[in-house]
Amino acid sequence: MKKTIPLIVTFITGVIMTVEYFSxxxxxxxPKAAIEKWGIxxxxxxxxxxxxNILIVNLPRIVRKERDWMYKxxxxxxxxxxxxxxxxxxxxxxxxxxxSNWMFTHLLVPLQSTMFALLAFYITSAxxxxxxxxxxxxxxxxxxxxxxxxxxxxxxxLLSAKLTGGALNLPDLVSWINDVPNLAGKRAIMVGAxxxxxxxxxxxxxxxxxxxxxx
Amino acid sequence: xMETMGAWVGVGLTVFILSFLYKDNPFYKLAxxxxxxxxxxYWLVVVFHTNxxxxxxxxxxxxxxxxGKLAMALTPIAxxxxxxxxxxxxxxxxxxxxxxxxxxxxxxxxxxxFASSDLIIQIQSSMQPLWASGQTTWREAINNWIGFAxxxxxxxxxxxxxxxxxxxxxxxxxxxxxxxxxxxxxxGYTVMGxxxxxxxxxxxxxxxxxxxxxxxxxxxxxxxxxxRLRKPPAESAxxxxx
Amino acid sequence: xKKQLETAGVLLFLAAGVILSAKPxxxxxxxxxxxxxxxxxxxEARPVSMRPAEVLGAADRxxxxxxxxRLFVRQSGDPEKQALGVLVSEGGGSGWKPAAAQVVVHxxxxxxxxxxxxxxxxxEIKDQITHTLTAQIPPDKRGVSMRLRAVTRNIASNGLxxxxxxxxxxxxxxxxxxxxxxxxxAGLIPDAFRLDASTADGPTPLPIAAHLVFxxxxxxxxxxxxxxxxxxxxxxxLVSLQAVPGGDKPFMLRAGFLAASAQAxxxxxxxxPSLPVAAEAAWFNGLRLNVALLLAAVAGLIFWFxxxxxxxxxxxxxRIPGIDAIEEAIGRATEMGRPVLYVPGxxxxxxxxxxxSMLILGKVAEMVAEYDSDIVAPNMIPFVREVAADVVxxxxxxxxxxxxxxxxxxxxxxxxxxxFTAGVNGxxxxxKPAANIYLGGFYAxxxxxxxxxxxxxxxxxxxxxxxxxxxxxxAACDYTLxxxxxxxxxxxxxxxxxxxxxxxxxxxxxxxxxxxxxxxSVSLSLGMPQFSQxxxxxxxx
Numbered sequence: 001m002k003k004t005i006p007l008i009v010t011f012i013t014g015v016i017m018t019v020e021y022f023s024x025x026x027x028x029x030x031p032k033a034a035i036e037k038w039g040i041x042x043x044x045x046x047x048x049x050x051x052x053n054i055l056i057v058n059l060p061r062i063v064r065k066e067r068d069w070m071y072k073x074x075x076x077x078x079x080x081x082x083x084x085x086x087x088x089x090x091x092x093x094x095x096x097x098x099x100s101n102w103m104f105t106h107l108l109v110p111l112q113s114t115m116f117a118l119l120a121f122y123i124t125s126a127x128x129x130x131x132x133x134x135x136x137x138x139x140x141x142x143x144x145x146x147x148x149x150x151x152x153x154x155x156x157x158l159l160s161a162k163l164t165g166g167a168l169n170l171p172d173l174v175s176w177i178n179d180v181p182n183l184a185g186k187r188a189i190m191v192g193a194x195x196x197x198x199x200x201x202x203x204x205x206x207x208x209x210x211x212x213x214x215x
Numbered sequence: 216x217m218e219t220m221g222a223w224v225g226v227g228l229t230v231f232i233l234s235f236l237y238k239d240n241p242f243y244k245l246a247x248x249x250x251x252x253x254x255x256x257y258w259l260v261v262v263f264h265t266n267x268x269x270x271x272x273x274x275x276x277x278x279x280x281x282x283g284k285l286a287m288a289l290t291p292i293a294x295x296x297x298x299x300x301x302x303x304x305x306x307x308x309x310x311x312x313x314x315x316x317x318x319x320x321x322x323x324x325x326x327x328x329f330a331s332s333d334l335i336i337q338i339q340s341s342m343q344p345l346w347a348s349g350q351t352t353w354r355e356a357i358n359n360w361i362g363f364a365x366x367x368x369x370x371x372x373x374x375x376x377x378x379x380x381x382x383x384x385x386x387x388x389x390x391x392x393x394x395x396x397x398x399x400x401x402x403g404y405t406v407m408g409x410x411x412x413x414x415x416x417x418x419x420x421x422x423x424x425x426x427x428x429x430x431x432x433x434x435x436x437x438x439x440x441x442x443r444l445r446k447p448p449a450e451s452a453x454x455x456x457x
Numbered sequence: 458x459k460k461q462l463e464t465a466g467v468l469l470f471l472a473a474g475v476i477l478s479a480k481p482x483x484x485x486x487x488x489x490x491x492x493x494x495x496x497x498x499x500x501e502a503r504p505v506s507m508r509p510a511e512v513l514g515a516a517d518r519x520x521x522x523x524x525x526x527r528l529f530v531r532q533s534g535d536p537e538k539q540a541l542g543v544l545v546s547e548g549g550g551s552g553w554k555p556a557a558a559q560v561v562v563h564x565x566x567x568x569x570x571x572x573x574x575x576x577x578x579x580x581e582i583k584d585q586i587t588h589t590l591t592a593q594i595p596p597d598k599r600g601v602s603m604r605l606r607a608v609t610r611n612i613a614s615n616g617l618x619x620x621x622x623x624x625x626x627x628x629x630x631x632x633x634x635x636x637x638x639x640x641x642x643a644g645l646i647p648d649a650f651r652l653d654a655s656t657a658d659g660p661t662p663l664p665i666a667a668h669l670v671f672x673x674x675x676x677x678x679x680x681x682x683x684x685x686x687x688x689x690x691x692x693x694x695l696v697s698l699q700a701v702p703g704g705d706k707p708f709m710l711r712a713g714f715l716a717a718s719a720q721a722x723x724x725x726x727x728x729x730p731s732l733p734v735a736a737e738a739a740w741f742n743g744l745r746l747n748v749a750l751l752l753a754a755v756a757g758l759i760f761w762f763x764x765x766x767x768x769x770x771x772x773x774x775x776r777i778p779g780i781d782a783i784e785e786a787i788g789r790a791t792e793m794g795r796p797v798l799y800v801p802g803x804x805x806x807x808x809x810x811x812x813x814s815m816l817i818l819g820k821v822a823e824m825v826a827e828y829d830s831d832i833v834a835p836n837m838i839p840f841v842r843e844v845a846a847d848v849v850x851x852x853x854x855x856x857x858x859x860x861x862x863x864x865x866x867x868x869x870x871x872x873x874x875x876x877f878t879a880g881v882n883g884x885x886x887x888x889k890p891a892a893n894i895y896l897g898g899f900y901a902x903x904x905x906x907x908x909x910x911x912x913x914x915x916x917x918x919x920x921x922x923x924x925x926x927x928x929x930x931x932a933a934c935d936y937t938l939x940x941x942x943x944x945x946x947x948x949x950x951x952x953x954x955x956x957x958x959x960x961x962x963x964x965x966x967x968x969x970x971x972x973x974x975x976x977x978s979v980s981l982s983l984g985m986p987q988f989s990q991x992x993x994x995x996x997x998x
Contacts, residue, residue: 006311010319017323021331022745036324037270038291039317043806043840044266045295050839050869051259052302057865068887071248078252079259086260091268093260100260103253106221107228108873111250113416114232115875119901120413121236122908123406126932129911137395141928144399149406176358177400184362185397186924187337188369188390189940193922194329194337195966196944197809198755199959201326204812205319208956209947211819212318212848213311232879239886247879254873262872298843314844317806318815325809330752331745331994338751338970339992342977349984363978367971373941376961378775394939398928405925 007207013039014205054079144182148174229416271295341366365393747992754969758962766958774957779918779936780946783817786892786916787824796831797821798890800881800906801845802897802921803837803874809944810922814897815844816947821894822852826861833884834867837877842869878902882909895919895934896943899926907933920946 013035020032058072085099093100130142150156151174160170203209231246274288294316300309343359344351351359371383372390379387766772790797799821801814818834825832834849836842846867853862870880882905885893893910895903896919903919903926910917911933919930920938930937938946941963948956977989 002308002311006315009312009315010322013316013319014323017320018326021327022749023741034287034290035316035320038294039320039807041266041270041291042294042298042313042317043838044262045271045291046298046839046843047259047262047872048267048839049298049301050842050872051255053839053842053864053869054255057868068244071244074245075248075252078249079256082253082256083259084256086256087263091260091264093257093264100257102217102221103257106225107249107253108257108876110225110229110419111232111246111879112873112875113412113419114229115878115905116901117413117416118232118236118905119409122904123402123409123929125908126904126929127402127406130932137391140392140395141399141402141931144396145403145406145928148400148403152403152407177396180358180362181365181393181396182400184365185369185393187341187366188373189394189397189922189924189927190333191337191370191967191970192373192939192941193944194334195755195963196941197329197813197922198326198334198752199759199963200809200813200816200944200947201322201329202756202759203948203956203959204322204816205326209816211816211851211947212314212844213851235882239883244883247883250873250876251871251880254871254876258872301843301846310843310847314847317840318812318844321807322809322812324807325812326752327748329809330755331748335748335751335992335994338973339977339989339994341974342981342989342992344982345978346982348982351982359978363974366974370967370971373939373967374964375774375777375945376964377773397924398931401925402928402932405928 003210003213006213007210010207011205014201018201018205051079051083144177147177229419365390369393748994751992755962755966758965758969759959762958762962762965763955766954772954772957772961774949774960777938777942777945777949779920779938779942780949782916782918782936783821783894783946783950784824786894786918787821787828787830789916790891791825791828791830793891795889795891796833797825798881798884798888798893798910798915799832799834800893800895800897801834801836801841802895802899803877803902804898805838806840806844808898810898811838811841813944813947815841815848817896817950818845819848819852820947820950822849823856826853826856826858829858829861832866833888833890835870835877835881835884836867837870837872837874839869839872842867874900874902878905881906885909885913885915889913891915893917895921895930896938896946897921899923899930901926904929904933910934 016028016031016035020028023029055076058076062069062073062076082100082103086093089095089098089100092098093104095101127142127145130138130145147170150160151170156170160168160173200209228246228249231242232250234240235243271288271292274284275292278284278288294313297309297313300306341363343363345356345359345363347353347356368386368390370390372387372394374383374387377383787797799818801818802808802811804811806812822832822834832849834845836845846864849867850859850862853859870877881902884890885906886909890913893906893915895906895917899906899919899921900923903921903923907917907919907930917934918936918938919934920943921927921930922940922943924940927937927939945960945963948959951957973992977992980986980988
């Protein structure tokens with residue numbers, strides 16, 4: 001029973017959500033809408049369990065004074081403070097002047113964009129490494145990347161025209177790479193991924209994949 | 216007052232995070248844990264007020280005793296509560312019911328999502344005239360041939376039930392090349408965007424008159440990262456300035 | 458020698474690119490297709506006789522070059538017919554030329570109705586009805602069953618337009634809508650025609666609960682500003698639906714035109730009301746027959762090969778190095794006495810990549826448990842954490858070591874993308890996993906994670922179907938599962954013939970697609986576009 005009930009549930013919801021696309025009938029659309037709504041509600045409610053998990057995982061570490069326990073304590077304190085004051089403000093997290101909004105503007109936003117900005121450094125180091133790998137594949141990847149990068153800045157266009165006497169227009173080459181080989185590659189990935197996704201979906205609905213069914 | 220304090224906090228944390236480019240250090244650890252704690256708390260508040268309250272709790276209040284509405288409101292609450300069974304060993308298996316519900320539903324939805332967008336659209340738009348006639352020029356026709364051959368080779372690259380030897384091996388190799396050009400182009404397109412992001416961040420630091428210090432930190436970190444990737448970085452005192 | 462030959466071939470190919478790109482013709486393929494302006498639309502549209510007096514409601518929109526688009530709901534010669542259409546005027550608004558199809562709903566007094574459409578090639582509205590669609594009103598419902606599809610080319614900058622209308626009354630649920638393609642080939646505004654109008658009594662405009670449907674201009678403009686409408690300039694949206702006074706649930710509709718460009722956000726043109734329409738539900742949406750057939754073919758192949766696998770266990774699947782590398786990485790981590798890091802991506806369970814990642818996590822955790830090693834699987838989505846914890850627990854149980862499972866090995870970090878990233882970075886640097894496995898849906902954090910892992914000298918295996926992130930994984934990881942390989946992994950690792958048979962089925966499906974593309978391309982070359990047109994999609998999800 002522990003396995004059968006979930007398997008039946010998966011099958012029913014899966015089939016309804018698949019058939020729904022082809023049938024506009026209310027007898028199909030109403031259950032579909034309900035399933036979708038319920039599914040999303042359940043998923044968002046899990047943030048409560050998630051927050052509990054943070055406490056369950058970290059509190060014992062703090063109590064036992066394990067490695068980095070002070071940082072964990074700061075983290076848990078920051079979480080409780082932010083959540084506590086946020087709930088105290090009763091959902092006014094978007095209002096200017098509220099504590100939650102202050103936290104968002106002065107902590108979360110700068111931290112987020114700084115993490116994002118790290119990418120500029122990492123992308124350089126990744127490119128640098130690709131440069132040193134001497135295989136046909138790496139060369140192709142890097143050549144395409146360099147052409148595209150150069151083709152998107154004015155100096156690249158100027159240089160290519162000057163050096164080749166107008167025979168080569170870099171932006172044109174970039175759009176050719178984009179429209180012909182890049183498109184072919186992307187299409188194949190999308191078609192392949194779609195096939196993989198469909199067959200994974202079918203395996204899940206049929207109950208062949210059941211590693212998520214703990215007993 | 217609050218604004219100034221905010222600016223100080225923002226710039227301080229920014230520098231702490233950037234120090235990670237050099238190596239893991241107490242400042243990064245502090246910023247990381249503050250970030251984790253604050254964002255976990257913040258999102259709990261936001262999700263509670265934007266999802267849990269209006270989607271789960273309000274419908275129950277508004278059902279007004281109508282059995283149909285009550286059932287509609289109670290089902291997601293019951294499913295959510297079942298998830299909490301994981302906290303209790305004896306009934307933990309009950310949580311698999313909502314999990315099965317969600318996984319089944321979205322596996323089904325994604326079958327359709329992929330079939331009706333990626334799959335059919337890509338197949339349809341891959342059908343292109345292969346020789347020059349009417350509105351198609353020879354140049355377009357040749358490009359169509361290249362795209363067509365590239366697509367087929369790339370698809371053969373994903374062939375699983377046969378060993379990649381002989382003709383299939385050659386084709387899948389060509390497919391690999393197409394994929395690499397594709398990845399390279401995508402890489403090239405992203406680089407510019409990422410760099411402008413970093414410039415934007417630096418601009419903000421500059422606005423708060425931390426320019427010299429922060430740029431020094433940025434440059435030192437950049438040099439270390441690109442030039443000495445594999446070497447274990449040594450301890451450095453000046454990096455620890457906030 | 459072989460390597461030089463290959464390099465030479467690649468160079469030759471790039472040289473060909475230079476030549477072919479020198480004077481680019483139209484970009485190949487729909488994805489990058491150039492938008493065509495209303496001016497061109499007008500040039501290609503054939504005139505249809507249209508007297509202003511017949512226009513019941515109309516609304517105009519002008520673009521920068523003075524071209525105007527007029528949307529109208531109109532009545533044709535027959536008062537029981539009505540049409541929704543578009544007129545285009547070039548440079549200044551004089552001399553309207555119709556560029557749109559007319560959707561005609563015909564109702565006769567006995568209650569029988571027909572819906573029809575006129576493509577732009579049609580002449581007189583009255584006489585040249587090219588498609589007649591099924592429609593019937595049961596006397597007690599007084600509804601019209603409409604499933605209309607008008608195809609028009611070049612209405613606005615985004616090319617082809619489809620109009621689909623569907624209205625349901627029996628249970629008070631009403632849906633009327635207009636779908637538009639974005640690129641001239643396919644891809645329509647999803648769910649444009651789903652709205653709930655369960656309080657559909659009385660003459661007041663109905664509250665309409667679909668994100669693309671608005672009661673009045675102000676609300677539509679507001680939604681535009683909030684970017685709830687992602688329509689392009691020229692997209693048609695349903696603006697309001699109004700119950701006919703005293704009627705038994707028939708409706709009038711108003712349509713609107715979007716000017717969704719950044720400069721002209723407040724430009725939305727709204728038509729006058731249409732004649733009453735009502736409808737009943739259909740069981741099958743015939744516009745989606747092509748998707749149904751394609752899906753049936755894929756599913757059929759999968760079932761066929763599964764059945765085959767049951768009869769004979771003889772099934773060959775080639776080695777997939779990236780997947781084999783997962784096992785090697787776990788083995789190495791075990792030898793080094795360090796944990797395995799498994800990141801299931803940052804997408805919700807609504808994405809099949811995450812579902813697939815959970816299936817693979819089961820296999821990975823089982824291996825880890827068998828080797829008596831440790832796993833850390835941090836999560837960004839709380840629900841995914843619950844599933845992951847369940848999967849890992851079950852895997853330990855399957856490996857016969859249920860007591861070795863530690864709940865803290867599957868932590869929830871934060872629902873914020875980069876906080877999560879910072880947290881995973883911390884795990885990499887402090888717990889020092891020897892194997893990092895990233896499988897699932899990733900966005901910008903892909904490179905931060907994989908570069909940090911690279912610098913921490915872990916063996917890294919990644920896999921995603923996100924085309925934009927694959928290059929970064931390829932640059933920074935030892936092995937990368939590309940697209941389909943990610944989805945194949947759980948079947949491949951299971952070694953179960955029935956699961957493996959689905960991979961074989963996918964291969965045959967690829968052969969089928971190649972065949973379809975060949976037939977489509979050849980028939981297009983021969984001037985027969987019907988085959989390829991069959992695969993044009995009428996609605997996108």
